[in-house]
Each structure stands twice: as C-alpha cells, then as structure tokens.
Amino acid sequence: MLGRGEIAIVGAAESTQIGVVPGMSQIMLHADAALNAMAETGLKPTDIDGVACVGPMMPQQIAHYLGITPKWVDGTGVGGCSFMLHVRHAAAAIHAGYCKTVLITHGESGKSRINATPRPPEPESLNGQFEMPYGPFGPPTLFPIPVLRYMKERGVTHEDLATVAVVQREWAGKNPRAMFRDPITVEDVLNSRMIAYPFRILECCLVTDGGGALILTSADRAKDFPTKPVYILGTGESVETNMVSQMKDFTSSSAFRVAGPTAIEAAGIDRSAVDHMMIYDAFAHLPLYGLEDLGFCKPGEAAGFIREGNTRPGGKLPLNTNGGGLSYTHTGMYGMFALQESVRQMRGTAPAQVPGAKISVCHGVGGMFSASGTIVFSNERP
C-alpha cells in the first residue's frame, strides 16, 4: 500500500507564456513546460525514466521530442482531469519500483490551434448516434445540460451561478498571469452574451493556449532537490459515462462521488483540515457539484456557501485561487493548471497565497462529468 506522503512533487511549471501563444505548436507547449520544470529541479531528460501525457500515441511523441527513454509510460486520456490520474498512476508506479522520476506534461494550442488535434465523435460511436444528431456543438452545449435540473431540484438561482464567476474573478484580480482580471458583478454576468441557456459567456471557461508539467519522485529523494517538496497524501479516480445525457443523477456526479472521497479517505484527513481547494471549473456549475459531491457542503448548500463568501479571498475555504478556468486560463484540459496552483499554494509561491496553507485538495473533471480525479497535497510529510 502506498503510504501517505511517500511520493512528492519536486518539479512544477507552466509554459513560459499562457493565454494566446501563437509562436508555439502544441507539442512545443508540452516541451516548454517540461523544460521549465526540469530547470527548477536541475534534472535533464536523461534523468527522467517515466512519462505521462494525454492520449493515444502521445507518450512516444513526447518522450522522443524531449529525448527521454522511459521505463514506464501512461497515456491515460479521460479529458481535462487526466493529469490527476497521471499523478495517481505515477505515484503507484514509483512505489512499485517501475520507475524513479516521472514527468507529466500537458500542452494545448486551444486558442491558436497550431498542431491541435480536433476529434469530432465518429458517427458510429454512441455519442455520434445518440447525442450529435441533436445539435450539440462542443462543451458549452453539453456540459450545462444537467444545470436546469440541478437548479430546480436544489433551488439554485441564476444569480447563484453568476456569483461563482464573480468570486473567481476576484481571485483572478490578484494574479498577473490571469487572462481576465477586471472585477465583475452578478449583473455583468447576467447581462453578458447568452451562449447556451442557462449559461452566458462569463459562466463559460476561457479558450487559451498553454502547457504545464509536473515531476514526481519518492519523498526520500525529494530532499535532494532545490525545490520545496509537495507531498501526495491521497488520490482518487473514477469515470461514469462519455454521454452527459446518460449520467445517472443530473444533480450529482458519480465520478466525483468516487474520486473525491477516495482521495480524502486515503489522505486520512478531516475536511475541516483543508486550507485550500481547487475544483476544475469548466463552467460555473462545477464548483457547486464539487463542493457537494466531495462532502464539503450538504446537497443544496454549495450555492449558499459560495454566496456567503466562504470561498472568497479571506474566506474559510479559498477555492480556485488562480482565477480558475473561468478567468485564469483554460486550454481545453485545465486539470494541469489546477494542479499547478495547488503546488504553488503548498510551496507558498502563489500570487494570491493563502497564508499558512498546509493541505490542498485538487479536484478535476474530464469530459462532461464523464471522468474525475482528485489529489490531496500537503507541504508537510505525515
């Protein structure tokens, strides 16, 4: 059994630029972030013996591009939370002795689309047969499908959903790398352009370019690195369905309810001990589902929890402190950036640093509620 804090993150970096990066193709965004992460650890590609990145045929492209000969690879691709699963799988692999030093990379030219890989569902796939004929056009038309049902069952209002975007903008205002930093009000959100009712543009994530990379090793080796180690206390993962129309409960994600509590239990922590939290916010409803499904709020209480200021700067559970997918950046697979912010908070180097934070929960979603991964971090080894 993998011990609490047995594995640590020793390298964590984003691409040199995020946002609009027309000067880099997708594979170079991977490499740029990987080089930045290796630079801060003093590692060279030949020191890396494990590689993880998203998708079929990708580990070999990244390994070859960077000059790595891995003994262990992982190409798990379950959407934007794939990196949480990579962290989990890498921790297990290091524990098992399959490899010693794992590099996880992400790069996506989501905005500039240089060497990007669009993959519309095949007409023979279940999505192609039973969802695509009815006019969905990307995540803004699919991810919000359960929202009206959630609002009706939980008594959540349009103002409540708008408040999620307002609070996250407040965090983004403290972050020089955030794409949108000007304060917004609930009225601004509710007057912004309608995309797919009930969601307006300010309730939808950004579309940007960027990359990120993480380097993991055993906690025993971590002390040899110049960076402050961030220990992995617990991890969880799950999937439900690739078709949002088929998710069992429109008010709660099965994948969240498995991944989140699995990670928290493995970490052996009480929820009240959590100082900082990231919940992948592709759209404004995600933090509400995340807070409830991970047990930080009772069903129906997340909207009030956010409205009362608990997740704001100075609140008792600072949430999405980089500004989130709504205001910081969202390349298409934001999970890597949520992990980067958790690591920064645990290192004490975040632009909007939570003073004295010791435990961070980082929760990701993949597809439209189709997958999930959760990591509990700490800057103290239990």
Added chain:
Amino acid sequence: MLAPGRAKPKPTPETKHFWDGCKQGKLLLQRCGDTGKVYFPPRPFSPYTGTRNVSVFEASGRARLYSYVIHHRPVPGFTPPYAIAVVELEEGPRLMTNIVDCEQTPEALQLDMPLEVAFTPMDEEITLPLFRPAKEAR
C-alpha cells in the same frame, strides 16, 4: 423532413434495431432478463447484471422534459436559438433529443412537461426520435 446539415448517426450491429424501429415509427427499448429493468442506449446485454438474456420491446413514446440548454449560436442544420434536450421516458431511460412544435424559450420549455415522441425523417436511411408537447398539454 429535417433541414440538411445535422450530424447523421451511423447504426452499428448493436444499434440497428433501434434505428430500424424509428424508421417504422416505433421507439424500441431493451429490457434486462434478470431484473426486468429497462436500459438505453442499445446493447445486446444488460448493464445491470451482464446477462445476454435481454429483450426488445416497443416503448409508449411518452416522456417528460428532464433538462435542456438553449443554444444561441449557429450550427449546421439548426436555426438558433434551439433547445438540446434530455427527456425521461415513461419506462425510465433518458435520451437526448430536440423538442418540436414548441417555442424554444425557457417559458415554453418547462421542466417535467409531458412529451410524446415525434418521429422525424432525416433522409431515407435515418429517422430521429424527436419529441413534442403531449396532446393533453397542448
């Protein structure tokens, strides 16, 4: 006949009966032989127990509006704003569809409103199971 441009489903051996049924004006679902529970999308075994002992039957076509979005941007084959809906069939399963013979507004599209299937051909090969407000509700 629907306006051209929509993504057209391509049936597989496991789903052909469903699409053939739509063409004949029948909404065909499947039932688990072990539990009697109904499931969707089609597959030749039960997602509840794994048994291959399953049967195909014709559903009532009655449903209620479960959730939806109203898309405001243009997509080939659609005139915005248009609703992308999920309906819950009387037999239990939910499916994605469009709501026809109804204003595409939050006021007209009330959650839980009763609906009935409205088979609408895309072309000679494919007929889609769309839904419209049930007669008693109109």
